[in-house]
Amino acid sequence: MPNGKRPKPQHAPKPPHQDPEFLSSTPARPIRILGEYIHPLVQLKREGIGDTVVMFGSARIESRETAQARHTRLKKENVSKMSAASLAKHRAALRHAKNLLEMSRYYEEARQLSHKLTSWSLTLGPRPRRFVVCSGGGPGIMEAANRGAYEAGGKSIGLSIELPHEQFANPYISPELSFNFKYFFMRKLWFAQIAKALIVFPGGFGTMDELWEMLTLLQTHKLPQHNIILIYGKKYWDEVLNWKAMVRWGTINEDEYKMLQFADTVDEAFDHIRAGLEKYHMGVDAFLQAY
Numbered sequence: 001m002p003n004g005k006r007p008k009p010q011h012a013p014k015p016p017h018q019d020p021e022f023l024s025s026t027p028a029r030p031i032r033i034l035g036e037y038i039h040p041l042v043q044l045k046r047e048g049i050g051d052t053v054v055m056f057g058s059a060r061i062e063s064r065e066t067a068q069a070r071h072t073r074l075k076k077e078n079v080s081k082m083s084a085a086s087l088a089k090h091r092a093a094l095r096h097a098k099n100l101l102e103m104s105r106y107y108e109e110a111r112q113l114s115h116k117l118t119s120w121s122l123t124l125g126p127r128p129r130r131f132v133v134c135s136g137g138g139p140g141i142m143e144a145a146n147r148g149a150y151e152a153g154g155k156s157i158g159l160s161i162e163l164p165h166e167q168f169a170n171p172y173i174s175p176e177l178s179f180n181f182k183y184f185f186m187r188k189l190w191f192a193q194i195a196k197a198l199i200v201f202p203g204g205f206g207t208m209d210e211l212w213e214m215l216t217l218l219q220t221h222k223l224p225q226h227n228i229i230l231i232y233g234k235k236y237w238d239e240v241l242n243w244k245a246m247v248r249w250g251t252i253n254e255d256e257y258k259m260l261q262f263a264d265t266v267d268e269a270f271d272h273i274r275a276g277l278e279k280y281h282m283g284v285d286a287f288l289q290a291y
Contacts, residue, residue, distance in 0.1 A: 036186040050128030057141025057201030067104040114148025146172035197228035202236040226280035
């Protein structure tokens, strides 16, 4: 005891679970990972979710209304006084707007398909809630999926991800089923864990990443073999991917190719999904009920 003085009482430090600096540190990464597993688990069980139908697709595909408004505005612009450089930019913008308008069919069809799936799932009762639509939580096709479920009067799930640029969860997700992840692999786990079907609309790198992940899990029997993977939008996908070439080159076999189903209309997609779910998945998995 220096100088014979007794030290002043100190406030006890915060326990580790209340220390933001510790929780955001590198050594605490396993805790954050566990949190991204346990929190959705608890919330999904609380909301009585039995299983999901996951819908993927581009965040850049807009609603018909939004795409039409942009295209109309650009067409009405007076180009007579534009410089050559400005005119070239305008023409490029108009081409892009025309493409977005054409692609907006997929937003509207995702919205309609989600509405049909949700309306049907609501007839199966609330305990547990079956085949709940689940999206990546963002704009574009993800928004369309949540929007269709919302308009049908059902709940839907959004699994958002923290990105370097700002991103907001779309407004149609059920608030109690809106999740935000830091780690892509934990987000993918929750896409796959309780899904009985995956519907893949036209998309880019992110959509393909998620598609290949699901196909690999199905191929390697990490997912039940009767889980459905449906590719939506023949015109887009036939140009972007040559599925049969992989069979011809021997990198996949015919049975693996047959893991895929294809549809080009809402009714066709709904019939495929409903038939597969009714044939193989009407029994409830014990996964969420076990906790």
